[in-house]
Amino acid sequence: MAVRTGEQYLEGIRDGREVWLDGKRVDDVTTHPKLARMARTMASVYDLQHDPALRDKMTFTSPSSGEPVALSYIVPRSQDDLMRRKRALEIIAGSVNGMLGRTPDYVNICIVAARQMAHVYGRNDSRFGDNMVAYHEYVRENDLCITHTFGHPQVDRSVAVSELADPYIALGIVDTSSEGVIVRGAKLLATLAPFSDEIFAPVYRPLREDAPEDEPYCIGFSIPVNTPGLKFICRQAYDGGKSLYDYPLSGQFDEMDCLATFDNVLIPWDRVFSYRDVPLGNEAVRKVTLWRGYMQQVAVKNQAKLELILGMLHQISDGIGISRFDQVREKVSEVIDILATNNAFLRAAEADAEPVDGGMGEGIWLASEPLMAMRHWYPDAYQRVTQIIQQLCAGGLMLTPSEADINGPLSADIEKFYQGATLQARDRIRLFRLAWDLIGTEFGSRQTLYERYFNGDVVQLRQRRFASYDYSRADAALASFFDRM
Ligand SMILES: Cc1cc2nc3c(=O)[nH]c(=O)nc-3n(C[C@H](O)[C@H](O)[C@H](O)COP(=O)(O)OP(=O)(O)OC[C@H]3O[C@@H](n4cnc5c(N)ncnc54)[C@H](O)[C@@H]3O)c2cc1C
Incomplete structure (x- = not known):
């Protein structure tokens, strides 16, 4: 097909x-x-x-x-x-x-x-x-659509998955047969699961190599989302069925996040990628850096999103007559800088693309250094963008009557009191409703959370960065500084 x-x-x-x-x-x-x-x-x-x-x-x-x-x-x-x-x-x-x-x-x-x-x-x-x-x-x-799940349920992060009270909270192997592997337990999070054809669940969290009880949790696979025994539990939906004028984002883009539960689900052998080999599973966690591919999509997505936000801030600043204030200009410029920095990280990663696994793998992928820096930087940068939206819109985020109000008996009042310096009321309210849906509604809050966590926990990523970084150039620079003294 x-x-x-x-x-x-x-x-x-x-x-x-x-x-x-x-x-x-x-x-x-x-x-x-x-x-x-x-x-x-x-x-x-x-x-x-x-x-x-x-x-x-x-x-x-x-x-x-x-x-x-x-x-x-x-x-x-x-x-x-x-x-x-x-x-x-x-x-x-x-x-x-x-x-x-x-x-x-x-x-x-x-x-x-x-x-x-x-x-x-x-x-x-x-x-x-x-x-x-x-x-x-x-x-x-x-041409299939796929969701992926990397993590284990957030029950007790202080113990290994095999030490949880029930051995099948985290997804683990129950049995094997000539047909495949039977698994039970749960994986999180499966964004887009209700709208996907397949679920991809690679081994992507390290396990203990000296603990045989961790071995059943070393299972990586992909299966159709309608496989018997596989269920998706959705979070609350954010599309309330209201007009797109009122909820321009929630009404179109609620991609949904789910917990995936597996109740004795059969994974056919030809869909298994990792099986009970913990040292190799851990090597895959370290070396199969999927982000060296998908971060290209992430940066392109960031660019599209930041351009929309910038257009919105530009129009709001002009629309309510605040663009002449220096501090407003500075804040809008900060968003421009974040957009340009995002694009620069991506260009550097593309320009320095490398053979996969030093030529052992197939083809090329993006350079890791700029991507890693971007991955650690962007959650805070996006949060700063949301603060700027809040600071520039201020109480205007509450001057957001619904489409029904605009078309109702108070329309003349609304036209008078909700207009902007350069905007009619309907256009001004539309802009502020967009801003609110970006940062204030349930959809907007989830967007901010998504940008913080979808790509992993920066706290732990930075700890790993600290432990694995090659400090030789930095150490040599310091040594040569002291040598020259
Ligand atoms: C909107 C959204 C969509 C997502 N979509 C997907 C998806 O499609 N597929 C997918 O696989 N995942 C997805 N995720 C999950 C995402 O990968 C995780 O949220 C992220 O890796 C953090 O893990 P956690 O949420 O389990 O937090 P936890 O690991 O439980 O962390 C909770 C807190 O404890 C701290 N903490 C935990 N362990 C340690 C430690 N060892 N050392 C120091 N601090 C620690 C963390 O810093 C954090 O503050 C999504 C997340 C969100 C919010």
Whole structure:
């Protein structure tokens, strides 16, 4: 199958999957009142690949079928490949203004990066490396949408997963058969799960090599989301079905986050990538740095989102006559700097792209240093952006009557009291409702939380950075300074 249309994508996710929301099982995620608009947004992303003006920019020729397939599935081998992939990412991020972290390209690129490192998965048993390569080809040829889950339930972080009161809180192996591995337990978080075709659950958290009881937790795999025994428990939905004028973001982009629970779920052998080999699993955690692929999507998404925010702040500043104040200009400039810094990190990572695993892997991926610095910097930078929005909008964030008010009996009052220096009331309120949906609503708060945590916990990432950094140049610089004295 070549690239899918939005309608084919929607048809694919009407598959009996077990999604739970508000205490009820969802019959059909494409028609559920709190999920349907997001499903349609995702369908619109799939439709882009069929736009005659975009098709060639978003696809490449499959090396196996000769069909056009999504560029996010390309194994990059040159700068040209990386730049082609980036242009496709830009089209998608632009179409949703960076408001979805998980357009399908994000995990698609994870799968590419995992395939590029298939030799690690296959080191001690070639089947597992072969499975990874075959899986990449399968999802590429079927243009599938994937969610991923890396973590264990947040029950007690002070003990190892095998030490939790119930051995199947964290996902672990129950049994094996000729068909595959049976697993039980839970994984978090599965963003986009109700709208995905597959769930990818690699080994991505280290286990203790000297503790045999940790071995059953060493299992990496991918399966369809409608596999029997697999359930997704949604957080509260943020799309309340209100008009897009009132909730311009919540009403379109609630990508949903779920806990994935597995109740004796069978993982077929050809979908297993890691199995009970803790030293190798830990090596995969260290070396299969999926972010050296997907951070290209992240930075492109950041760019699209920051451009929308900048446009909004620019119009608000002019609209309510505050752009002449120096401190306002300084704050808007700070957002410009954050945007430019994001883009510079990405350009540096692209320009210094390297052969995967020093040439042991397949193709190239982005340079790690700029990406790592960006990964550690961006959560605080984004939080600063949200503070600036709050500081510049101030009480205006509360001057946000609904569309019904604007069209109601008080419309003349609203026109008079809610106007701006250069804006009619309807346009001014629309801008401030956008700002509120970005930082103040449940959707907006989740956006801020997402930017802080989706890419891992910076506290722990920096601890790892401290422990693994090569200090030789820094130490030599200090030694030479003292030598010269
Ligand atoms: C909106 C959103 C979407 C997400 N989507 C996905 C997804 O699609 N797929 C996925 O796999 N994950 C996803 N995540 C999960 C994300 O990867 C985790 O939130 C992140 O790795 C932090 O883990 P945690 O939430 O379990 O926090 P915890 O690890 O429980 O940390 C809680 C607090 O304890 C501190 N802490 C914990 N352990 C230590 C330690 N050893 N040393 C020092 N401090 C410690 C942390 O710094 C933090 O302050 C998402 C998260 C969010 C918020």
